[in-house]
Amino acid sequence: MRLFALALALGTATLFIAASVDLPDRGDPDAPASNYVAPYYVEHVEEDIGVENVVSAVLADYRSYDTLGETVVIFTAGLAVLLALARRERHE
Amino acid sequence: MSERHESALLHFMVRAVMTPAIMLYGLYVLVHGELSPGGGFQAGAILAAGLILSWLTLGRKSESSIFSRRTLIVVTVLGMVLYTGTGILAMLFGGDYLDYGAIPLEWLDYALPGELTRRQMGVFGIEIGVALAVFGTLSLAADYLTAPRSGDEEGEEQ
Numbered sequence: 319m320r321l322f323a324l325a326l327a328l329g330t331a332t333l334f335i336a337a338s339v340d341l342p343d344r345g346d347p348d349a350p351a352s353n354y355v356a357p358y359y360v361e362h363v364e365e366d367i368g369v370e371n372v373v374s375a376v377l378a379d380y381r382s383y384d385t386l387g388e389t390v391v392i393f394t395a396g397l398a399v400l401l402a403l404a405r406r407e408r409h410e
Numbered sequence: 411m412s413e414r415h416e417s418a419l420l421h422f423m424v425r426a427v428m429t430p431a432i433m434l435y436g437l438y439v440l441v442h443g444e445l446s447p448g449g450g451f452q453a454g455a456i457l458a459a460g461l462i463l464s465w466l467t468l469g470r471k472s473e474s475s476i477f478s479r480r481t482l483i484v485v486t487v488l489g490m491v492l493y494t495g496t497g498i499l500a501m502l503f504g505g506d507y508l509d510y511g512a513i514p515l516e517w518l519d520y521a522l523p524g525e526l527t528r529r530q531m532g533v534f535g536i537e538i539g540v541a542l543a544v545f546g547t548l549s550l551a552a553d554y555l556t557a558p559r560s561g562d563e564e565g566e567e568q
Contacts, residue, residue, distance in 0.1 A: 368526030369444045369533055377449060378533040382508040386493060388451075389540050393490055396547030403554040 424467045432460035440541050444530060450537040454544025461545075462552045470556055479553055486546025492539035496532055508536075 342349035359376055369375040377385050440453030461477060497508040505512020510532020511525035520527070 367529045367533065368522045369530055371444050371446060371448075373447070374444050374449050374533065374537070378536055379508075379510070379529065382497075382536065385536070385540065386497070386508070389490065389493055389543050392547055393486065393543050396486065396550060399551055400554060403551075 420467055424464055429460045429464045432463065433457060436460060436541075440537060443537050444533060450540025451544055453537075454541040455548060457541065457545045458548035458552070461549050465552065465556060470553075477549065477553075479550070482546050482550045482553060485542050486550065489539045489542030489544075489546060492542065493536045496535045496539070500532070508532075510535075 342351075346352070359380060360372060363369065363372050363375045367375045367379050369379070436453050436456035436459075439448035439456055440450065443449035443453065496510065496513075500509045500512045501507050503512045503514055510529045513528055513532065515528055515531070522530070
């Protein structure tokens, strides 16, 4: 069983390493990740939003729905934890 | 964590130096988030760290008058309401949801051309909302985890 687990881990690692050879270099300007909407954000942030921090601009304006979702996730997770802890407190 | 640590120097350092400094830095990260790395999530975490530090060293009771459990719940919900409310406010004035430029605060438009100042204020508004929600959630979790066990009369049931 342990040998099987070892083989599984090694096989997965081999797959990941083999796949990572095909990935573009870090910071490659021709990579698909930096060719889709990222150039638009960097070039137009000054006239669209006027916020100097591009990360903040993407987070809070271009992708504000996404940030809303993140905040709701934190809020809901906190709520669930509180409900669980309050329940434990009451039972003691 | 209910009993207080009996070191005057520790009390002084936490009460007068570290907690104010951490809280102030959290506010700086929040307010400066549009110009430098930072923003709502980080600011909320730093603010909560300051509060939790004071709870851990000074004991829970010394601070409970300001940040009671109920206050923290109100702060968390207020943060969410601020975020969604900013979006709905833009919708009420004919824009899309979270389209801050639609909020008619024309008197803000003196520093930057067009609606840019209003956009910045909208971004700032939701960053405050995020900071409040994160601060409240983290503090509430720490509050429940460090609360004295039942039998101690701090219960504060609602």
